[in-house]
Amino acid sequence: MGKAKNGAQKVGLMQRLEKDAAICAEGYLFECERRGYLQAGAFVPEVVLDHPEVVTELHREFVHAGSDIVEAFTYYGHREKLRIIGKEHLLEPLNRNALEIAKKVADDSGTLLAGNLSNTNLYVPGDEQSRKDVRRIFDEQIAWAMEYGVDLFVAETFSYGEEALISLEAMRASGVPTVVTLSIHQEPKTRDGWSLGEAMKRFEAAGADVVGVNCARGPNTMLPLLKEIRDAVSCQVAALPVPYRTTPEQPTMQSLKDPASNIRPFPTALDPYVCTRYELGDFTRAAHDMGVRYLGVCCGAGPHHIRAVAEALGRKPEASKYSPDMSKHAFMGTDPTLKPSNREFAERL
Numbered sequence: 410m411g412k413a414k415n416g417a418q419k420v421g422l423m424q425r426l427e428k429d430a431a432i433c434a435e436g437y438l439f440e441c442e443r444r445g446y447l448q449a450g451a452f453v454p455e456v457v458l459d460h461p462e463v464v465t466e467l468h469r470e471f472v473h474a475g476s477d478i479v480e481a482f483t484y485y486g487h488r489e490k491l492r493i494i495g496k497e498h499l500l501e502p503l504n505r506n507a508l509e510i511a512k513k514v515a516d517d518s519g520t521l522l523a524g525n526l527s528n529t530n531l532y533v534p535g536d537e538q539s540r541k542d543v544r545r546i547f548d549e550q551i552a553w554a555m556e557y558g559v560d561l562f563v564a565e566t567f568s569y570g571e572e573a574l575i576s577l578e579a580m581r582a583s584g585v586p587t588v589v590t591l592s593i594h595q596e597p598k599t600r601d602g603w604s605l606g607e608a609m610k611r612f613e614a615a616g617a618d619v620v621g622v623n624c625a626r627g628p629n630t631m632l633p634l635l636k637e638i639r640d641a642v643s644c645q646v647a648a649l650p651v652p653y654r655t656t657p658e659q660p661t662m663q664s665l666k667d668p669a670s671n672i673r674p675f676p677t678a679l680d681p682y683v684c685t686r687y688e689l690g691d692f693t694r695a696a697h698d699m700g701v702r703y704l705g706v707c708c709g710a711g712p713h714h715i716r717a718v719a720e721a722l723g724r725k726p727e728a729s730k731y732s733p734d735m736s737k738h739a740f741m742g743t744d745p746t747l748k749p750s751n752r753e754f755a756e757r758l
């Protein structure tokens with residue numbers, strides 16, 4: 410367990426969850442892409458080497474907005490992803506830089522440092538060699554993360570339950586809490602055909618501390634999945650949707666269709682579908698009421714979404730100092746010193 414800046418022992422993940430909740434900001438890939446520091450497609454976080462200051466600042470913004478956890482930006486920074494862009498020689502420096510950057514922010518802010526694993530895209534059901542290749546990827550990323558004293562591991566966006574189980578087996582040796590989340594695509598089951606409840610039970614039995622879902626689905630289509638998950642396990646449950654207005658017919662950000670054009674909105678034209686901060690606040694309250702304690706937002710998340718998650722949990726992160734107060738707005742405000750002629754004009758704006 411790491412130490413906070415003042416030298417005090419940090420409150421660990423499991424204690425935070427038992428007491429109340431834990432917030433984890435995700436979505437670094439999309440936000441760095443939007444800012445012009447990461448290429449959509451391969452989605453490899455070379456930004457941790459090319460522009461570490463951008464990643465540092467984004468970590469700080471998410472903490473300022475209420476994130477309890479700083480996730481080292483090693484998502485899609487694994488061997489297979491570096492192979493596809495022809496830069497395997499950068500594998501270790503990329504992982505180390507990401508961990509170094511995140512550790513500094515976590516130590517400065519007293520938040521928790523998370524190591525991060527993701528789907529490898531190498532797993533093939535029934536293929537023994539693919540299991541070995543996947544395991545090697547996890548083992549090497551875990552070994553680097555352990556050198557930086559991570560407080561927990563997050564293994565995320567798995568489509569295959571089996572691949573998530575391989576990550577759990579690899580993480581278990583670390584001795585730190587483990588969070589495992591699936592991405593649920595259009596069909597509400599894993600790619601190996603397990604029901605959600607069955608998958609979560611298997612993860613819990615394999616030693617996961619927190620199980621759940623992240624990415625792919627927006628609040629509207631993730632919320633209906635949560636009861637089955639909560640009912641299936643006795644461990645803590647995680648839910649981190651993408652902030653997009655998905656629907657029962659188009660339940661994932663990848664399946665959204667723009668009726669006005671033939672362009673698939675995913676991943677770079679999703680802007681018209683972005684949820685408001687209030688929608689993320691509503692999701693957070695509803696999920697928390699169902700007993701889901703590990704909360705956050707994935708791809709597409711901005712700090713305003715994370716602040717809304719924090720405020721929905723009754724918190725006041727530093728960013729709440731700047732939460733909206735429309736009472737002083739020149740036209741829409743209610744302050745009695747405002748010019749009545751402007752307030753009367755409000756409806757004509």
Ligand SMILES: [Zn+2]
Nearest residue numbers: 624625707708
């Ligand atoms: Zn995501």
